[in-house]
Amino acid sequence: MFNLLQLEWKKVKGYTTFRVLFLLYAILLPSMLLVIKRLPDVPSEFGSKDVFFMFPTVWNYLGYAGNWLVFFFLGFLAVLSISTEINNKTLRQNIITGLSRAEVFQAKVSYIVALSLAATLYYVLVAMLIGVFNTETIYMVKVWQEWDMIPRYFLMCLGYTSLGLLISLLVKRTGIALFLYLSYVMFIELIIRWAIHKNIVSNKSMHFYPMNAVEDLTPFPLLTTTSDVVKGVDFDILLTPNEAMLTTFVYIIIFWFLSYYILEKKSL
């Protein structure tokens, strides 16, 4: 497995798109949160802006910002680096050279796992730094109170990249694959959930969709307390963290299984 990961590294280390997208993620993650410091103060009834930067809530706010960035940059990276390999026929050449199809699958999965791990470690680092510099009195209990955001963030990364993997294997053209990835996350799933599912069964089951679960892993923190704001829905608008984790986990396994199946059957 490590050997295959090394192979993937040799492929992407000189790939400009890879560098640019990962660099953008790295720059934007702290920036998205820190830009709030430059905004005018919020009315006092909502409390102070400090919650964005303090332990323990910095985990949640940074996690929500990261959710958007991972959707764009890591998801794109997964789609692009696999799709271009199919279009350049280098994946085909890898097999001719001697990899088995199962090894190609393992290589790609280890690539997205490593990518997600790196993104998560960076999230932990940034959260720690912002927290340490913006919390007046640091109690270890407070620092780690939201520790479960770390596995949730990792699963979130893996959820987006696994969808990217599946779509890039499903659709040959890079542009269409990217467009489909974007549209599925932003529109298609929403339409299925709110326009179709809700009209058939209007209960919490409409939340158990892959990308909704991924989004609910690191939701906007205020939403967790203001569920009843949404009119016409008499059930929770969010999945609980545990529901979201389990749902995402199950979908990741399904995405991997389908990816493996496609790769085994595909003429490259």
Place this chain on the structure above:
Amino acid sequence: MKILQINQLSKRYGTIKALDRLSLSVEKGNIFGLLGPNGSGKTTTLAIVLGILKQNSGSFEWFEGKYGDKARLRTGALLETPNFYPYLNADDNLDIIAHIKGVSDPNHDQILDLVSLQHRRKSNFSTYSLGMKQRLAIAAAMVGDPEVLIFDEPTNGLDPQGIADIRTIIKNIADQGKTIIMASHILDEVEKVCSHVAIIKNGVMLAQGNVGSIINDDITIEIASEDLFSLKNFLSDIPAISQVEQQSNKLILSVDPSFSAAELNQLAFQKGLILTHLVARSKSLETEFLEITKQ
């Protein structure tokens, strides 16, 4: 040792039969030419034995099954177009291939020398000309010193100099005693390079064997006479003539090489038949090929 054994391989693309129960075998040390017109199933055959296409039925086996599904680590192949990472240079691209092949401490000097790409090894693949790409693909096939090399239309799209270069390279590789399987639609190429040949058309094997037996030694003699009818009757009594074919007012004969045109002329004269036309020539692979694929 049998390097490759293909049994009754069939492949359909929708309703089109690309391969129809194709069988062939390649022995160690063969320079095996897979010859056929465009679209005859050469690339399909190679794509299946290289694991990137699934056959509908039939089977194949590399190295008598000795290495199982790891056999491709012992073959080097150029299939259709050269496929490399465009944003990496020659060295980095070859490193990736060496990594897959499990070559520890790869050194590409020798193979880059062989294909004369030393001076451009640090340029990105995307900046290469077609000929350079093709040469790099041949170098890539040589990484890890494989026992068998597979080249699919290796001179496709190259200029005459490029074609000559590639042929020299292939001959040099052959001189090292390696087994080579080469698909081509260019007869001249196969005739010049190969020891064995299989001719396929529409996915069907038409003939296979060593180049000598496929291109048999028969010579062709063209004759004509005022009285073609008597001439034909006369020819049927001569055992050295294996085939007689009429082409307008001429007869085309396949004749055993021990039998000469002079002898034929003399015999005809004794029978009172005056030949108005007499041309003898040895058969080329080209006419053989056209003859075989005409069926």
